[in-house]
Amino acid sequence: MNKDVAIVGVGWEGFHPTSVDYSYKELIYQAANKAYHDANVDPRKDIESFISVAEDFFEGTSIFDEYTPDQLGAVLKPMHTISGEALHGLISAYLMIRSGLFKIVAIEAHSKASNIKSITEVTRYALDPILQRPLNFHPDFVAGLEMQRFLHQSQCSISDCSMIVQKNRYNALSNPSAAYPMSLAETKLSEDDFLAYPLLESHIAKPVDGAIVIVLANGDVAKDISSQPIWIKGVGWCNDSYALEYRNWGELSYVQKAAKMAYSQSQITNPIEGIDFAEIDDSYAYREAMTLIALGFADNTTIRGLIREGAFYPDGKLPVNVSGGSLGVGYLFDASGAQKTVEAVLQLRGIAGARQLSQPSTAIVESWRGVPTTSSAVVILSNQRE
Amino acid sequence: MYPFHHPFDRPVHYEGLFPVTNRYTYGIASEKFFRALKEEGIILGTHCPHCDKLYVPGTIFCETCLSELEDWRAVDNVGRVDTFTVLYKNLDGTYRTEPEIVAFIRLGDGGLVHRLAEIDPKSVLIGMQVAAVFKPPEERTGNILDIRYFKPV
Secondary structure, rough: OOOEEEEEEEEEEEEOOOOOOOHHHHHHHHHHHHHHHHHOOOOOOOOEEEEEEOOOOHHOOOOOHHOOOOOHOOOOEEEEEEEHHHHHHHHHHHHHHHHHOOOEEEEEEEEEEEHHOOHHHHHOOOOOOOOOOOOOOOOOOHHHHHHHHHHHOOOOOHHHHHHHHHHHHHHHHHHHOOOOOOOOOOOOOOOOOEEEEEEHHHHOEEEEEEEEEEEEEEEEHHHHHHHEEEEEEEEEEEEEEOOOHHHHOOOOHHHHHHHHHHHHHOOOHHHHHOOEEOOOOOOEEHHHHHHHOOOOOOOOOOOOHHHOOOOOOOOOOOOOOOOHHHHHHOOOOOHHHEEEEHHHHHHHHHHOHOOOOOOOOOOEEEEOOOOOEEEEEEEEOOOOOO | OOOOOOOOOOOOOOOOOOOOOOOOOHHHHHHOOOHHHHHHHOOEEEEEOOOOOEEOOOEEOOOOOOEEEOEEEEEEOHHHHEEEEEEEEEOOOOOOEEEEEEEEEEEEOOEEEEEEEOOOOOHHHHHHHHHHOOOOHOOOOOOHHHHHHEEEO
């Protein structure tokens, strides 16, 4: 059986703080058209199965999977919805093709955040109803607790996390699709506007609207229809205990295990040597630093120095979130992993415009489902088939 | 082709409301835990003999080896601050008049998320010992708010 799977098409619409003219279906339709054109496929004829990634409470519609086929060209075709992160959807498509039952599969993820009038309440409803909800805290207390423990263990400061915000929003200046670009390098961020000390308001990625569609194909088809297939070399996913009470607050063990699974499939023994750039979770600035440790690019003793020497800027040792990340592009909730995948594909094809890195060949993409979850997924991508 | 609005037009949309209410069964473990909190003012955990792990709050199974757990133990009402945060905002996004300290207090191999009081936020340290302050017995109802807050020892 052909074990190779590649991304053969990407399309996106956005990303903007609001999208008053388009409904979510129209956003997805626009993204799908672009992805199918990029992949050179007819969705009604060529694509054999479709996956949508959506969470009912964020959509404001129960049993949301009923609302997903038409805008993708998936009516009366195999289709299912995953209540997870976009990378979980991408991995499911990858596994479907690896099974040999499907040759071409499309996945879709989107955010219509501007339509959610009670984002904080929806997030609060994800907390344990018996142990935490009665306390009535703003749900970002979870991020505050995690950041505090991280600063304690790594000796990083709040300013080090502000440097991550500066980097990502600066990177976003070179990304025409980014909603929150800003040249903050010369201006120090205000460090007195706390939501949950030590977490600053400016360290939290702001929501955006947008949709992303990605088309995957098996190796033989990919070779035929695409001049620049991007190969999926490894995938991994993992969850820790759901309970805040049983969690180890100082480390992201689940990210570490997801990465280990993906590295093993990709035959990467040393990520520092094997990976050229990373698009990873930065929904809160400190998470980028914690994730870099979990992925094996740093440890608690080195992360502070690496941030301060600019190792994660586009011209540094490991470019991280060259797209601008969620801090610069905007936070797409469960579609964030799809935005990061699109950036990796553009970079690996060499068509990322003003932010193009110099001849990268391998990328790591990582995402997290946000507070209060321990749900993460990792994908390794390369422009080299072998 | 697309209906771009005059800048002063209100975008066309429909307002939806979904009043969600739910009931959450405590289950065997939480009922025992909260009954002990209410009736005896004690914090209960369960010990896994295979993993030598003391789960707080108690649970009827070990998430590491999936053994059934029956060894219920009262843990000390004093624990250590594993991490903490200071909340400046309410749920509705408005600023609090007084910031509130939230801590994760390590008890056994688990712990509790709760308020920390009777201390200036600037004086809280990771590793400091804190004790549970219970409501008077007649005011307890069998939920997490039967502990008013934790305070430094």
